[in-house]
Amino acid sequence: MKNPLDSLAQTIVLGLVLTVVVVLLIHAIA
Amino acid sequence: MHEFVALDWWNFFFRWCHIASGVMWIGHLWYFNFTQTPTMPKIPAELRPGVAKYILPEALFWFRWGAMFTIIFGLILAWMNGYLLSAIKLGIGDGSTHNTTIGFGMWLGTIMWFNVWFIIWPNQKKNIGITPATPDEIKVAARTAGLASRVNTMLSIPMLYCMTGIHFY
Numbered sequence: 773m774k775n776p777l778d779s780l781a782q783t784i785v786l787g788l789v790l791t792v793v794v795v796l797l798i799h800a801i802a
Numbered sequence: 803m804h805e806f807v808a809l810d811w812w813n814f815f816f817r818w819c820h821i822a823s824g825v826m827w828i829g830h831l832w833y834f835n836f837t838q839t840p841t842m843p844k845i846p847a848e849l850r851p852g853v854a855k856y857i858l859p860e861a862l863f864w865f866r867w868g869a870m871f872t873i874i875f876g877l878i879l880a881w882m883n884g885y886l887l888s889a890i891k892l893g894i895g896d897g898s899t900h901n902t903t904i905g906f907g908m909w910l911g912t913i914m915w916f917n918v919w920f921i922i923w924p925n926q927k928k929n930i931g932i933t934p935a936t937p938d939e940i941k942v943a944a945r946t947a948g949l950a951s952r953v954n955t956m957l958s959i960p961m962l963y964c965m966t967g968i969h970f971y
Contacts, residue, residue, distance in 0.1 A: 778952075780835060780836065780840060783835070784956075786956050787955070797906070801902050802901075
């Protein structure tokens with residue numbers, strides 16, 4: 773399977789998904 | 803009153819330095835990932851050494867020192883504002899969304915700083931010929947540095963959200 777980080781577009785999508793995860797964690801913790 | 807104003811000014815000063823260094827760092831990171839890496843395969847082979855031998859070493863200099871000064875000014879700023887320790891523990895138990903948010907930003911930034919100085923730079927040193935390496939080792943080093951750079955591009959998105967989002971919490 774190809775590494776998603778080889779694609780710039782997929783890297784950005786992963787970054788956005790991670791942002792949602794971080795926001796959820798912030799609201800869960802604080 | 804004068805002391806308060808002076809402290810306020812230094813607070814602004816370090817924030818200004820933190821953001822300027824951050825632009826230097828993330829600007830170069832995004833240049834590598836949005837411009838240089840995707841363009842390299844399209845450049846005629848005889849012109850590629852111009853990028854690898856002249857532009858890349860210079861860009862890596864501003865890139866890694868930008869990262870270093872971003873974290874230094876950021877830590878000073880967090881300490882001056884009294885939330886350094888709370889942010890390090892992600893504001894857990896402090897009931898402060900601000901400290902949790904900036905804490906996530908600081909941890910993401912710290913992981914990125916570590917990637918720059920301990921993964922990308924040592925591998926790029928092989929790639930640009932500062933550290934002696936065999937052609938096979940250079941190939942592995944370039945791949946490792948490239949992936950770490952992509953990880954940092956991915957992490958820069960939530961990191962910037964946390965750094966700028968604190969004003970909404």
